[in-house]
Amino acid sequence: MDFRTPVTITEPSFRIEPLEQILFVGSCFADNIGQRFVENKFRATVNPYGVMYNPVSILHTVMRTSDTFPVAFFTLGTNHVYRLKETGEIVDNCEKRPHHLFQEETLTVSQCADYLRQAIALLQSRSADVEVVLTVSPIRYRKYGYHGSQLSKATLLLAADEVAKMPNVHYFPAYEIVNDELRDYRFYAADMLHPSEQAVDYIWERLCETYLSDRARQFLSEWQPVKQALGHKPFAPESEAYRTFMNKTMLKVEELRKKYGNFAL
Template sequence: MEFRTVVEVDAPGFQIEPLESILFVGSCFADKIGRRFEEERFPVTVNPFGVMYNPASILHTVQRCDAAPRIAFFTLGTNHVYRLKETGEIVDNCQKRPQRLFQEEELTIDQCVDYLSQAAEALHRRCPDVRIVLTVSPIRYAKYGYHGSQLSKATLQLAAHQLTKEKPFVSYFPAYEIVLDELRDYRFYQPDMLHPSDQAVEYIWQRFVEAYFSPRAKHFLQEWKPIKEALGHRPFHPESDTYRQFMEKTRQQEADLLARYQSEQRI
């Protein structure tokens, strides 16, 4: 018997190659997944101007940075925005200023689509081959109330769905659905019962690799794994010559592996 429902991940129509440069913009969930790519030695840019929770702030980051990647991730956290009353602009960070200076608003589905569309088109102009992956963060926002949090997520899901229909270079990865519908258990959350646990993030990573990575990229991960584990080894005598020689050998293996895949990318 099967005691869970497995969320199907649609084929995205492209594959991520080894050591691809990738841009991550969005909620703290983008930080977690982006850092995982970084651990696997992908040259990533992760939230260069800080965590961005809503579609308007994601657009602001894309406009401010000059990245032109072939792969970009937009991780949507909320449709709630804060507008500075004095200027009317949506701010990305309140910078601990008094709450009375801001007006909280909820973006509509169409507004979310518009901001995300502008961000997607900006990257498309820089790199016509760009592929953008949308995700909705599985992090629950208790401050809205749980019904309010679900409404916010539903707005983002509808906006993401609409954008994938309008732009063939945009796809959707169901991170939210995997946590809520497939894992569906508080043991996959951190102690605050709001943020996914490291185990949940690892499972989402595995599901993503299965669907989005090319065979060469998967092979790279296999070759990199023992070197990564060796680099993370914590010895009893880190000052010993034996350990120093071990680390020098391991770092050389890392350099050789990266150089080989980088040279293959240029061919």
């Protein structure tokens, strides 16, 4: 008997190589996944101007980022935006200013899709072969009410589905994995809204299976014991045994650098 419904992920037309340069922009879920790439020595840039929850803010980050990336992940959190009444500008962060200064609006499916297309077009103007992966954050928004949160996610899902029809644009079903495959409150943090560390780890595993090349997965398997060794906190850091241990660890680091390319510790 099968007691869960595994989500089928479409086979991508590209693979991420070891130490690849990757851009992550979006909700705090983008932070969670992006940080795992950072910890595993991919050259990941994660929300360089702060967490961006909606498609407009994602576009703003891309506009401010001049670097080129072979791969970019956009994680959509909400279709709600805040417009500063004084200027009419949609802001990325209210910066704790009084609520009455802003007008809250909800973007339509077509508006969300249009802002995403603009962000992708800008990335493509810098690097024509960039691969863009869209995800929808599984984090729910209690302040909208749970029905309102679902409406927001539905808008984003429809927009992502439309934009993923573009060449070199892909959809990764993080939202579906949490809601349809894991589907249990034990996979949520204490607030019952954010995915637990275990759930994020599982999504990370599914993402690696989907997008990492064989060589990148091999790098991860070789890097993990070295990473654990580097994170080890010794009882006697001045001891000869610990110095020997660290010397051996650094030799393994140099071996990885020779095999896969240089990376900083």
